[in-house]
Amino acid sequence: MEKDILVKVTARNNPGLLQRVCALFSRRFFNIVSIVAAQSQDPAVSHIFIVVRGDERISRQVEKQLDKLYDVLEVAILDPSRAVKREHLMVKVGRTEESGSKLIEIANAFHAAVLHAGPETMILELSGDSRTLDSFAELLQPFGIREMLRTGAMAMTI
Amino acid sequence: MQLNGSEIILQCLLEQKVDTIFGYPGGAVLNIYDALYKCPQLRHVLVAHEQGAAHAADGYARSTGRVGVCLATSGPGATNLVTGLATAYMDSSPVVAITGNVTSAQLGLDSFQEVDITGVTMPVTKHNFLVRRVEDLAGIIRTAFTIANTGRKGPVLIDVPKDITAAVCEYTPVSPEPVPEPPMPDQGWYLKAVEMVREAKRPFIYAGGGVISAGAAEELSAFAKKVDAPVSCSLMCQGGFDQADPRYVGMLGMHGTKTASCCIRDCDLLIAVGTRFSDRVTCDTGTFGRNCRILQIDIDPAEFNKNVRVDIRLKGNARAILAALNKSIPQLRHAEWMGQVGAWQPEYPLAQPAPAEGAVTPKAVMEALYAIGGEDMILSTEVGQHQMWAAEYFTFRRPRQFITSGGLGTMGFGLGAAIGAQLGNPDRLVVNVAGDGSFYMNMNELSTAAKYNIPVVELLMNNGVLGMVRQWQNLFYGKRYSQTTLEKKTDFQKLAEGFGIRYFEINTAEEIAPVLQAAVGCKEPALVNCRINQDLNVLPMVPGGSSVEQPLLEM
Structure with missing residues (x-):
């Protein structure tokens, strides 16, 4: 069943980070509903919040494919009831x-x-x-x- | 010690035990080439076109298991690498590409020969870097090698602006750290996997390129004996399991054997090792593996449940996991199942009748080549019918014996790859099997083979048509051979002479063995023009959208 999936990406704040993340979404045909890039307390690390429309398979793929990016430190699919x-x-x-x-x-x-x-x-x-x-x-x-x-x-x- | 950026690049390559790089000079890499002039420890191979450099680095990597390195200038030099990088990326081959760029001050101004190559190559590299400070350079190069050669391997590009190659900073040599073993899979999954293998009545092992990449061939062989199961290999795993072993049932998928397709139809457990279930293998995913459970072993967790739903997944290094399974699993016996598989093998042989009395068949050519080169030789291919014939009819015995572009299907890959493989394996015979379509794409690299006297044999399966596309036109497009008949006027003998290489010709079946023997024996780069009938097909074949269980055996 399709739903909005909220993904939180924690990544090294290197030049081109947002481009890498967006290029991955474009290449894998994941649909971005919205995206917010936010600084964390540590300027070397940034957070990106992405809302993706998709089913369970897409959710797992988004998580694992993002995790393969070298600059990405952590990927979390946020449970709406716990956030x-x-x-x-x-x-x-x-x-x-x-x-x-x-x-x-x-x-x-x-x-x-x-x-x-x-x-x-x-x-x-x-x-x-x-x-x-x-x-x-x-x-x-x-x-x-x-x-x-x-x-x-x-x-x-x- | 104080070194400039160019010297740091070369020193870092030497740190990584690089002995050969493939490249082409240009404005943005002048400083690097100047440093190279004073660095005899590094052999630089001057190619004809940067694409050839990328394929050569890839062929070097695939045939040796070490990282391949290529070097190109900015702009067109860099973009010419892109097909080569995409090829390496799709087949998870460890390549490091270094490109020059305009000076930092000129970046972003549409300067002469400027291109945003990190932007361009993002989707076809594991990672890439644009170096901003010379102080970062050494660290980036070391990281690039680590990324390329760990986990699921792949290409990494480092873009270096020209001023960085001249800027000076302190350099301290660092020996590469040993690659840490990836963690073993989750224990719960592992125990379930052991249970599943023990319970299976009709297990079937399907191995992919990850077996070769992980150096797991010996463990796979022991595993197959222990489980007592038939084995199929994907195109990328040709040689990952000894094909002379009676357990081997041929390839699975679009051009797989009927026996392999019977195995996937009738098995109750498919054990997939180091494979990503490409659409060329699964064919219709709705019917693939519908009667069995699937256990998948892979280093890349994104491959689990991507194309095919699997029941048990083990994430980790294929060699370590198979070695552990070999200890956890007792000797199993499946006499009835193996008897059935053994009965299919002679019932469905891979045959290829000659189109006329005494005519050359690709099968006979591959068998003759195997008789000459055996398990020591390396066979590379271009892409098309000849590639499938090589995979079907040559008996691959050991890993890294077969070098082919599987995922991207890059026509023009083979000759560059063969040159890279030959330089990485100076004592082995290297033959590139080509179709005439692919040959025209990158034959310029024959000049490279001639220049350095690299004794690759270019075995041209010359049918005058784009055979694979023609085969599809024959089957699905009412024999409307749109733009697949080449009708070129090329005199291949003159072409070979022009490039300064030896020329041989095969026109009849009886010429195959002696001419191949002569071409191999001359120990010089050689072109063998082997004329074959244009209506030969690659069989068996599963037409697009059909089930892997129902291959066409004739057309």
Whole structure:
């Protein structure tokens, strides 16, 4: 059965690392849903979080093929029930005099931050799991989404 | 001591006991070639084309078991290596390629002869390096050799900008550390594997190139006796098991024997050692091994359950695992099963009738070649029908006797590989079996053989067509021989003379043995033009998408 698989790669932060990882995914026909490269405490080591769409076989292949890359130190397939997952969203939404207070209300309900409030638009920011971000974006839809940016997922095991 | 980057490269090669490198000079490697001029301990072989250098390094590696080294300049020099690296990568052959690049300051500016070769070769190397500081150079070269020659072996490329080859830093010689043995497989899996082998009534051993790479041929032979099972070898494992042994049932797969296909159909346990279940072997994966359990032994865990579902997997070195199994397993006997296999063998012989009275058949050529060269010689091939005929009809007796491009199927591989093999094995006879299609791809390396008087015999199975593609056109495309009839006007005798090598010709069956004997006996590079019928086919054959259990025995 196909599902989203969250892979955490710990690797030597050498030049071309991201290219190596992406080249492997492209060569093996693994589908990247999202990818986040993040620095760790040690500048020589970086973490890459990749969401891949696939079944069990793909999951095992992703893990083992990544593990063969010389720069890769560790590969972990994260179990969603044993990890806190976070994505980040920024959205610029249309604003009128009447809708302003409603937007603030929605933002407060989600604990989203207001980054900028202009006469015609408002920029909001929210971190959360993908479902929370989806419903937040859906609620903002009627106000007119001018621009929306979303990162892939980062996660920490519990 | 203070050395420049070029001297460090050569010193590091000497550290690794490299004696021969294959290469071609150019602007970005001028400093390296200048250092080479003053380094008589390293033999440099000047090839005609960088692709030939990569194949020669690969042939050297496959025939000796040591890392092969090639050297090329930036840009086109580097890109010309790519097919050779991809060939080595697909067949897990340890090669280190060193390329020059433009100076660090010119990188990224589309400078003359600049190419992002680390970017280009990422998918066809185990790893690659772009050297940024001369202080890193020695460490990178040592690491490259370790990566190339450990675990599942493969090619590594080191790209060195020109300023690094001139920059000076402190160099301290380091002797290579012995390669640590990979860990043994998980004990739980191991015990299950022992149990499974003991319980099997009709075990069948299928060996791949990993047996040769791991030096596990002796252990495999002992294992086959202990388990009392028939053995099949993949194309990459030809010679990994003595084919004169009655347990040997021939290749398995697209051009496997009927006996091997009966074995995979009727066995209850398939023991796969050092093989990745290539599509050329499994054919239709839905039916492959459907009646048996599968035990897979491999150094690369990514090969488990990649192409074929396996029941038990043992990760580790094939030699160490087989040696352990040989201790854990008592002497087994499967008289009934072995009797059945023994009955199939004469029922389904590998025959190849002559197309006309006295006409040359590839089978007769390979048998005559074996009669002359025997188990001491090395046979390399190009890619196509002649490659399969060599694999089918020559009796390979020992590992590293057969050098062929299996995974990538690189036409033009064989001649360069034969040159590399000959230089790595100066006392052995080396014959490259070629088709005329492949011959045209890299025949320029005949000039290399002539220049250094490298006595390889280029045995041209000349049918005037791209035989393997034609065979498929014959079967599946209504005999529409689209662009597979070569109809070239080449005079091969003049060609041989032009290159400065000996020329021989075989036109009839009775000429085969004496002409081959003469070509081998001249101890000089030689071209043997062996004319064969264009309608000979490679049989048996499993058509694409069909089950490995049902090979066509005739067309």
